[in-house]
Amino acid sequence: MIEEKDIIIGETHLEKSPIGITGFDDITDGGLPKGRTTLVYGSAGSGKTLMAMEFLVKGAQKYDEPGVFIAFEETYDELAQNFASLGFYLDDLVAKKKLIVDYIHIDKNEIEETGEYDLEGLFIRLGLAIDSIAAKRMAIDTLEVLFSGLKNETILHSELLRLFRWLNTKVVTAIVTGERGETSLTRYGLEEYVADCVILLDNRMAEQIATRRLRIIKYRGSKHGTNKYPFLIEEEGISVLPISLGLEHEVSTERISTGIQRLDTMLGGHGYYRGTTVLISGTAVTGKTSIAAEFTKAACERGDSCLYFAFEESPSQVIRSMKSIGIDFQPYVGYRLHANKCFTAHGLRLGNTFGSYA
Numbered sequence: 001m002i003e004e005k006d007i008i009i010g011e012t013h014l015e016k017s018p019i020g021i022t023g024f025d026d027i028t029d030g031g032l033p034k035g036r037t038t039l040v041y042g043s044a045g046s047g048k049t050l051m052a053m054e055f056l057v058k059g060a061q062k063y064d065e066p067g068v069f070i071a072f073e074e075t076y077d078e079l080a081q082n083f084a085s086l087g088f089y090l091d092d093l094v095a096k097k098k099l100i101v102d103y104i105h106i107d108k109n110e111i112e113e114t115g116e117y118d119l120e121g122l123f124i125r126l127g128l129a130i131d132s133i134a135a136k137r138m139a140i141d142t143l144e145v146l147f148s149g150l151k152n153e154t155i156l157h158s159e160l161l162r163l164f165r166w167l168n169t170k171v172v173t174a175i176v177t178g179e180r181g182e183t184s185l186t187r188y189g190l191e192e193y194v195a196d197c198v199i200l201l202d203n204r205m206a207e208q209i210a211t212r213r214l215r216i217i218k219y220r221g222s223k224h225g226t227n228k229y230p231f232l233i234e235e236e237g238i239s240v241l242p243i244s245l246g247l248e249h250e251v252s253t254e255r256i257s258t259g260i261q262r263l264d265t266m267l268g269g270h271g272y273y274r275g276t277t278v279l280i281s282g283t284a285v286t287g288k289t290s291i292a293a294e295f296t297k298a299a300c301e302r303g304d305s306c307l308y309f310a311f312e313e314s315p316s317q318v319i320r321s322m323k324s325i326g327i328d329f330q331p332y333v334g335y336r337l338h339a340n341k342c343f344t345a346h347g348l349r350l351g352n353t354f355g356s357y358a
Contacts, residue, residue: 014221017065017137017173020058021051023240027225028216033196035171036220037164041178041191042201047212047233048177050086051201052139053079054237055175057088060098065136068129068172069101072145076101086237097133106145119159122146123166130170138167138174143191164194196220202228214240251275259298260291293322293329300332 016030025031032038032055040048056067071079079101080090093099102125130138140146147156167174178191180200192198198217203210213228231240255270264271272278272295280288292308299306308329310318319329 016222017059018063019051019055020062021054021238021240023229023231023242024214024238026242027229027240028197028219029223032173032175033220033222034173035168036196037167037174037176037194038197038199039176039178039191039195040199040201041180043180043203046201046203047231047238048201049074049141050233051199051238052141052175052177053083053088056099056137056139057083057090057093059137060093065173066098066133067100067137067139068126068133068135069099070126070129070138070140071101071103072106072140072142075103086235088237100129100133100135102129118155119163122163126166127170130172135172138170138172140174140176142177142179144179160191161194164191192217201231256302257298258291259294259296263291289321290325290327293318293325293327297327297329300329306332 015034016028016032017034018025018031019028040051042048053069056069059065059067069079074082076090083090090099090101094101104122104125126138129135143160147160164176167176176191176195197219200215200217202213202215204213205211212231212233214231215228216224216226225242227243229240229243231238252274254274255268255272256274257271258264258267280291282288296306296308308318313321315333319333322329
């Protein structure tokens with residue numbers, strides 16, 4: 001578990017709040033800027049609301065940091081039902097005073113703009129929610145609904161800037177979500193300049209395959225990964241693949257069997273190093289799948305948990321085919337990882353089951 005850490009820049013320290021999302025805290029070198037505001041933007045269905053809520057839920061569960069979620073699009077009941085499918089039980093956190101979800105209904109048809117206006121009433125409402133549970137985190141979802149009925153761009157930009165500054169004065173680590181703009185990064189073209197951290201979530205179709213990418217556009221005062229990182233929305237939330245982070249990881253000297261005695265002999269009598277990646281290359285029917293199956297069987301027999309992803313055959317086909325060469329996966333197959341179990345999954349089924357594929 002990644003703990004809060006200080007990043008030393010000259011004589012100053014930039015504190016981080018770990019977001020709790022697998023892989024994300026790695027590419028940000030510790031999480032989001034603590035006590036500052038992060039903008040998460042993207043098109044519809046890109047995962048903005050999920051990231052904002054997961055930030056609060058994981059903060060309450062893992063780091064004992066209460067949070068406030070301000071919703072402009074979905075009611076509390078709708079949010080509670082949607083996130084229960086991911087194992088995020090909002091009712092429990094609300095009962096423990098670890099979370100407040102405040103739905104604010106705004107209908108632009110009910111708004112008549114005249115003269116100047118400000119967000120002072122909203123600030124009072126947010127401040128009361130923060131103080132009531134001593135919140136350390138906040139999420140506002142989304143800016144477009146908040147300003148949907150307002151046309152005066154000068155005042156709108158002024159209030160946007162004031163909102164971000166007000167959040168910083170409350171010393172809460174905040175996520176604000178926004179829609180992607182047509183001619184600028186965001187709808188109003190200002191949010192990305194006043195936020196301390198800006199994250200783009202991208203969801204697109206390429207050759208009938210949905211792909212999700214995450215990119216950190218900027219991060220004031222901290223090093224961070226600059227690539228587009230693939231991510232998944234799974235049954236337990238968001239998972240980011242932190243590729244290209246350098247080669248400073250620790251390695252194991254332990255050796256594990258390949259499952260084939262003579263191949264172990266060729267590898268010094270001990271097999272592969274644990275934690276390494278082995279590429280088996282060859283033309284069709286040269287035995288690539290069989291070698292992988294022997295390795296999987298040996299892992300299961302040792303009592304190791306194992307993931308077997310097949311992109312050409314279904315799980316039942318793999319089990320049937322391997323029986324012809326004396327490998328019986330059936331006693332080890334399960335749908336969850338447990339001790340002494342082997343899990344078999346079809347690669348494309350993974351995408352269909354969890355709603356995304358990368």
